[in-house]
Amino acid sequence: MSSLAEREKQLLLRIARSALTLGVAGKPPLQEFPSDEILQLAAGAFVTLHRRGRLRGCVGQLPGRDALLVVVAHCARAAALDDSRFEPVGLAELSEIEIEVSVLSALEDVALGAIEAGKHGLVVSQGRQRGVLLPQVASQFDWGAQRFLEETCAKAGLERDAWKDPATRVQAFTAEVFSEAAVPWPPRHAQFG
Numbered sequence: 651m652s653s654l655a656e657r658e659k660q661l662l663l664r665i666a667r668s669a670l671t672l673g674v675a676g677k678p679p680l681q682e683f684p685s686d687e688i689l690q691l692a693a694g695a696f697v698t699l700h701r702r703g704r705l706r707g708c709v710g711q712l713p714g715r716d717a718l719l720v721v722v723a724h725c726a727r728a729a730a731l732d733d734s735r736f737e738p739v740g741l742a743e744l745s746e747i748e749i750e751v752s753v754l755s756a757l758e759d760v761a762l763g764a765i766e767a768g769k770h771g772l773v774v775s776q777g778r779q780r781g782v783l784l785p786q787v788a789s790q791f792d793w794g795a796q797r798f799l800e801e802t803c804a805k806a807g808l809e810r811d812a813w814k815d816p817a818t819r820v821q822a823f824t825a826e827v828f829s830e831a832a833v834p835w836p837p838r839h840a841q842f843g
Contacts, residue, residue: 654753658688659828665719666697666726666749667830673727674739680723693718694754696784696825697725699739701746707733710782712773713756713823722751750829752784760822762813765795770822772802774813781806785825 654662661684669680683689695718696710707729711721726749730739739747757773765772767788774781781802788798799820800810812818 654688654826654828656833658686659751659833661686661689662719662722662751662753663749663828663830663833665723666751669723669726670699670730670739670747670749671744673730674741674744679727683717683719683723686719689719690717692716693721694823695721695725696752696754697722697729698750698752698784699726699729700748700750701743706739706743706747707736709733710752710754710784712782713754718753748830750827752786752825752827755824757821757823760820762795762799762820765799765822767793767795767798769824771825772799773821773823774799774802774806774808774818775821776806776808776812776815776818779806779808781808784827786827 665680665683672678672680692713692715694711694713696708698705699707709725709728709732711725716724730747754771760770769785771785772783781804783798783802783805787793787801793801799813803810803812803818806812808818813820
């Protein structure tokens, strides 16, 4: 998928905000979406929620058959309600939640020497085990490529050096990352519809 225009980022943030708000309010999932052609294309995405600068939830879906806008709506709701690391987001928290969206490129097989920490996100899989880390995680912790790969193995529940095993698949992707704080419109609490 090519780079998104500001208008498309705004729409995705509004969709995410609406899906989040509906989910926290206990209402049915968002059903109506804009007819923007680019956002109808199949793509993967992660939605990350922050509250007062701290992680409050993050759920993603790797590229598949679903339209980007549907993926973002699903992930926003799931980040608020289904991230097992956190209690569900409450109504009183909504005004403090900031949404960040990461739109993923296609996955490509990659070797350690081709991984650029901070640029690439990683997917490590072996059998039914899989771990995913977004590119911004390596930057946040100042990890080099090998440490990033080891941490992704650990996230998959594998040994840190499982990437050396021929049965382990290592894939990389890039992400276009934007948030309510960085996109000039919509206002933080604008909803779709």
